[in-house]
Amino acid sequence: MPEENAFLQLQQLSVTYPGEAHQVLSPLNIQINEGEFVCLLGPSGCGKTTLLNCMAGFQSYEGNLLLQGQPITKPGRERGVVFQEYALFPWFTVEQNVMLGPRINGLPKTERIRIARKCIRMVGLDGYETYYPNRLSGGMKQRASLARALANEPSILLLDEPFAALDEQTRETMQSELLRIQDESGVTCVFVTHSIAEAVYLADRILVLLPKPGRIALDLRLKLPRIRDRNDDRLFHYQKMISSVLREEEIPSLFSARKQLSNPLAL
Numbered sequence: 001m002p003e004e005n006a007f008l009q010l011q012q013l014s015v016t017y018p019g020e021a022h023q024v025l026s027p028l029n030i031q032i033n034e035g036e037f038v039c040l041l042g043p044s045g046c047g048k049t050t051l052l053n054c055m056a057g058f059q060s061y062e063g064n065l066l067l068q069g070q071p072i073t074k075p076g077r078e079r080g081v082v083f084q085e086y087a088l089f090p091w092f093t094v095e096q097n098v099m100l101g102p103r104i105n106g107l108p109k110t111e112r113i114r115i116a117r118k119c120i121r122m123v124g125l126d127g128y129e130t131y132y133p134n135r136l137s138g139g140m141k142q143r144a145s146l147a148r149a150l151a152n153e154p155s156i157l158l159l160d161e162p163f164a165a166l167d168e169q170t171r172e173t174m175q176s177e178l179l180r181i182q183d184e185s186g187v188t189c190v191f192v193t194h195s196i197a198e199a200v201y202l203a204d205r206i207l208v209l210l211p212k213p214g215r216i217a218l219d220l221r222l223k224l225p226r227i228r229d230r231n232d233d234r235l236f237h238y239q240k241m242i243s244s245v246l247r248e249e250e251i252p253s254l255f256s257a258r259k260q261l262s263n264p265l266a267l
């Protein structure tokens with residue numbers, strides 16, 4: 001039975017795409033706690049997006065998937081979704097894009113403006129409220145997408161490689177900003193990435209997935225301060241550890257050394 005206090009609970013969750021003989025995700029059992037920042041990390045095709053789409057309510061599944069005890073069967077405003085593509089409406093200004101959710105939810109205009117301005121400030125876009133998306137850089141568009149997701153005051157943010165299209169410097173800035181926003185708001189985050197460096201910089205917890213079928217090879221809780229120093233040696237140790245797990249299929253012999261790898265840090 002699902003645990004009563006779990007925030008997000010996956011029980012025997014599996015996915016098989018129609019017409020496909022094999023499961024893309026083999027039965028997964030995970031519990032995500034409120035306020036956690038969880039990265040889903042793994043090679044292309046291991047099912048990260050499929051899993052995130054189940055959480056977003058875009059993808060059907062077998063088994064149980066519960067958010068605060070309620071089954072996820074369709075998209076809901078308590079789940080904010082941010083994609084790699086910015087998905088902003090080009091005919092709306094930044095403020096109008098951000099106000100969209102509150103508008104759909106029927107909030108009065110003054111309240112919509114108050115929430116939009118708060119979220120725009122939170123992502124550092126103040127001064128750009130009246131700009132249309134075509135006048136924004138990639139990083140600014142992603143800030144606006146984040147503000148739009150936050151404007152619904154979600155209890156969980158689901159982010160699918162949101163910074164993958166950005167240049168390295170902007171990407172690092174956005175990672176730091178997201179850490180700050182999550183620290184300030186306490187919102188639970190599930191973040192999909194291919195990048196080991198990105199995962200160890202952002203996450204409290206990393207779920208490493210391997211493909212065929214998609215399964216969890218490692219559930220790693222990082223013992224690091226929430227706001228991080230990129231030069232912290234412990235980040236590099238965690239990166240090495242995860243790389244070893246990702247090479248499992250290519251070099252199975254590495255796993256004879258797994259016991260040692262499971263605790264490489266004196267934390």
Ligand SMILES: Nc1ncnc2c1ncn2[C@@H]1O[C@H](COP(=O)(O)OP(=O)(O)OP(=O)(O)O)[C@@H](O)[C@H]1O
Pocket residue numbers: 017018020024042043044045046047048049050051194
């Ligand atoms: N609609 C679909 N129908 C059939 N197979 C699909 C469908 N969508 C995805 N797949 C397959 O499911 C597997 C997992 O895809 P998914 O996009 O979830 O992986 P991913 O880990 O997010 O990959 P990437 O990192 O490249 O985005 C892949 O083998 C993919 O080809």
